[in-house]
Amino acid sequence: MIFNLNNPYEVDKYKEYVNKLFKERAVVEVKKRLPNRSLSQNAYLHLILSWFACETGYSLEEVKLDYFKKTCNRDLFERKKVNKKGYEITYMRSSSDLTTGEMTTAIERFRNYSSAQAGIYLPAPNENQFLIHIQQEIQRNQEFI
Structure with a gap:
């Protein structure tokens, strides 16, 4: 209960x-x-993942799995369980299972990686003008994401 x-x-x-x-x-x-991630975190995450996809040419799903989950935040997402045949398998948990604190950490790591390794600046949640700009760019390039 x-x-x-x-x-x-x-x-x-x-x-x-x-x-x-x-x-x-x-x-x-x-x-x-613990509280799950907030709706505003979810919207912000989707926006910066889409922007990274736009800038790199990867699909949104590739960015989310390969970069956000596996490269930047493996410790938060990778889990192990025993399957029905008794074998241990590794899987990536859903971002919806993260707490707000974990999501904040995950986003910060991704922003740092994007800037340092990929040379792509991802705006902070309070950079409203830049966020509006990338929303417009994402809409223009939606068919490629």
């Missing part, structure tokens, strides 16, 4: 639930739930 402990009503419900489980001597798992 999920409880928002900022809400006094839910605090009481949480205490009741936990006390019930305690009386049952149940095995429980408690973990803090």
